[in-house]
Amino acid sequence: MQLTDNSRGALYMSIAMAAFTLNDTCMKAVTVTLPLYQAILLRGGLTCIALLIIGWRMGALRVRIAKEDRKWIALRSLGEVAGTLTFLTALRQMPLANLSAILQFLPLAVTLTAALFLREPVGWRRMSAILTGFFGVLLIVRPGTAGFDLWSLVGLASVACVVLRDLVTRRLSSSMPSAMVALYAAISVTVTAAILLPFGGWAEVTLGSALLIAGASGFLIIGYLLIVMAVRVGEISLVAPFRYTALVFAIALGWAVFGQLPDTLTLTGAAIVIATGIYTFHRERRLGQKVAIPETAPLRIR
Template identity: 35%
Template sequence: MEDTSGHAASRSRRLAGIALMCGTLAFFACLDASAKTLAGHGVDPLLSTFMRYAVNVGLVLMVLNPVRTPGVARTNRLGLQVLRSLLLFGSTALNFLALRQLQLAETLSIQFATPLMVALLAGPLLGEWSSPRRLVAVGIGFLGVLVIVRPGVGAFQPAVLLSIGNMLCYAFYVLTTRKLASVDSTATTVFYSGLAGLAVMSPLLPWIWTTPTAWSTWALLVGVGLFGTLGHWLLVLAHARAPANVLAPFIYTQLLWSVMLGYLVFGDVPNRWTLIGASIVIGSGLYLLAQERRSARTRPAQR
């Protein structure tokens, strides 16, 4: 009886984790939609980037600060924490700049190549080498990205290079996060996450600031910070309730949110190349996930 109740409780926690993960991705899609809307209203994407980090840092400091959490600012790898924070800032800024010209579904489909890039770079940078099968999956996934961006054809937009830069920054951000997990606490890493972005953007305010005249613009500027912060908060809660390999496939539900918001807010309909390329990238990512699950199951038997 106890086993049955324990299994039911575990299943309930996993379902709660999945629900939180889906909420996370809905917030991230709203973040991108807000940034694109602001760009359409003439707001400098760099100002949106500043607000993304100003709101984030303000909310984080209310919970995590040296007064309430002594030692939270103490890190064993300050340089790596700063680099990680700068990579997150670079990812956000490049994404917001790309969204001025690209559809939500286009930028997101390119971002889905992040796990593939992480798998490719984890070997030389972290010593986590991929098998030949995984490398083939990575190669196929990048073919999917080429289908989306279609370099060398008339439909190619230079803005996709910004989105690719966003993907690369985020891949290195993930790798530095993995590295820091072994030397610093999660609270310390969260504390430093938005500081570099705020530090870089604050001196630029006199050149990028324009006072919004509409309350809706103010709401969207605050929204980019709230959506990002709440999304990451729900992400932490989700991972506290369910294993990463259970949650990972639901990352791709963000494409559904982005397509829906793109259509409802901007009237955008993804073209067939975006959908075909996204399908290839998602398929490659799911294959890598399946390989990781199989490896995790066989690892104890190999000891």
């Protein structure tokens, strides 16, 4: 049976989410034995090499940046660096599925921020969905209760940083190759990790640690390639909701690798966030507007 373009796009998106979650799993596992900044530096080095090869093969390598893009690249890189550090810091302390559940609020947060700062129109239905989704986040974070985890706020900070990154990316000119945007982000993260390395120390890299770092980098690149294929093959409004399969993979891997399962309130909050996110995707499709999935989702570096 031959798959339609939208079916292939949905499949690519789902596999990409699995790859990104496997990357997160590898990083969470390796930071048990390696300092965080060392792990980021080693993975970043491998990722930069891979992106250089991809950019070269695509004929997209470009040293010079157009003047109008320079400030946006700098600001985007800042958001990428801050998002990576806060995400991985939270990941070391939190169950994988809990952090993944918080991150599902990202598309709604992008829509809200675009409405507030870019004056993009958001009707009352989508605004209601965003507020309902935020209620779902509160169920996951549970501020002021016995179940509150301070590291959840670090996870929310990561969402804020990624929102900044994705909104800034919309300002880049169409002449800026995606592979180069990803490469600049990877270099920024890697250089920052190198600068912070003295504060975290260096540990011996065992064979197991090396395999986890290589796996994290490999899964990151696989996710990058597949998500590009997903948004090019299928309609974004139909393919984008499959990004929420990341939570399913996070729950499965969190249980299989770390023996951690989210509680009922976390799952309820996640279900609310996902439902409102899917509603927003389809509402924007009906209105013929740009779907609020970050258009640079394939450039995720963390």
